Amino acid sequence: MAAAQIDTASASAYRSRAERRREVLERLIPVALLLPSLLFLAVFFALPALGLVSYSFLTQTPEGIVGLPVTLQHYQHFFGTPLYSRVLLTTLRISLATTAAAALLAYPVALVMSRSPAAIRRVITMIVIAPLIVSVVVRTYGWQLILGNGPTGILNWLLIATGIAKTPVRLLYTEGAVVVGSLHVFFPMMVLPLASALGKIDPRLEDAARTLGAGAWRVFRRITLPLSLPGLAVGCGLVFSLTAGSFVTPAILGGTGAQMLGMLVDQQILVVYDWPFGATVATVLVAIVLLVNIVSNWVLRRREPEPAR
């Protein structure tokens, strides 16, 4: 009997120790699961990114060795040279135009997508998303065929065949061409968040407004638009920052006619071998992207939609 009592006492002591060990284990499991990926990101993402930013404040010797002294001259050079200011403005202009065009086209598509029978919705979703899986290089090549400047460019051929134009119009190597190409590449990034936001709107709100006599435009302006703002904010943030950071589309469709920051980074590092200045341009680009994301997050927080019922 006494022996049995001692047994249960030691068993419960054992159990509590096991429980404590299990608790510690419980807390260690997510750490162990996350450690490899976070470590990988720290070594191959955060560290190189910081390294690149730090290069923009350093000096490169004629032999190509980057080191001290610390300087702001690359930023002065960037913002003080009209050529580079022009590239910066072109980048902002193209990104803004692409974002605006994407938002304008995405509303009809997202509305039809979220308010249609399942079959139509499925077809539209497939057509919107499928190009995401096709390489940007391939899609941009398609636009080069369409926008070709000669009479054999498809759009020019159409314009001449229908008598709208007598001679080929210059379409390729313009900012417009880059906007069209970027719009095509990043359109899904606008439509999908917008369609999600539209899908969450309580249909009774729009019905009520309509019953009370509001016209289609008024319903859109007073109900649909404000309630879809979170989706729009996400979409605009994505499209703007992706367009600003793009390389392939401006390189193929813009050329020297629409030089953007990404091409400048490429040129400074792979052609001129000016690492600090290339890093400076890269840092400016990253700053723009971060700023846009902060603004879009701020809009999102401010306009947090009430949970859909």
Added chain:
Amino acid sequence: MNSRLSGPVAWLLALIAAATMIFILAPLVVTMVMSIGTSAFAAFPPRGFTLAWYAKVLADPEFQTSLVFSTTLALGATAGALFLGVPAAFALVRHEFPGRGAAAAALLSPLIFPVLITGVALLQMFALLNSNNTPFNMLIAHVLVTMPYVVRTVTASLILADVTLEDAARTLGAGRWRVFRRITVPQIAPGLAAGALFAFMVSFDNFPISLWLADAQHNPIPILIFQRVASVFDPSIAALSTLMIVFAMAIVVALERVMGLRQAVAI
């Protein structure tokens, strides 16, 4: 169209949506049409019908080397992204711990950062470390850009999976690993497959990372196409591009079958 969109406004919206669909498909269709013309320049309208450009692409040793390299690289990147991304997604969805939001943000941060700049930053680091092993450098870079997609897709499928089944199994005495292997994995298998397919394509299509790290012996297909767009004017690029489009469409169908395209993309 249901009752919620009706009248002239609905027709206008439908018209704009239809025009947008044509806009989206146009460059893909045009590329396919151009790939079968007989003239030596990619000019519109195409004349005649030939598959000779496909034969030319397939027999091209440069293309063959690129295809093998791109495929190997994408398989390696997918494996790496799954190895790192699946446990991370599991921790984010199935565990409560301080800093979870920050960890999620960190894991998805490479998606927000301009990929082009990620590439330069890696080039700088590899140059500083004197790491001249191109395939290794590119593998690291491709794992980096594909991992966030795996995290996103697998997270989405873990959220959809039924937690009560896992709880039931644990109550019945199954250990953690056994629950994961017998209950969780079968439930999220579509998400894992979709994540893997998506990661493969993200790597296979990638341009802005490879731009910095590729060399002549290790030249992925998108880089090859980019170089040729500027230097070759016959329809063989259209044929090569069409092959890429057809392959991508096969993956699209697979993604739709496996998990649903919208869920797999998880935007």
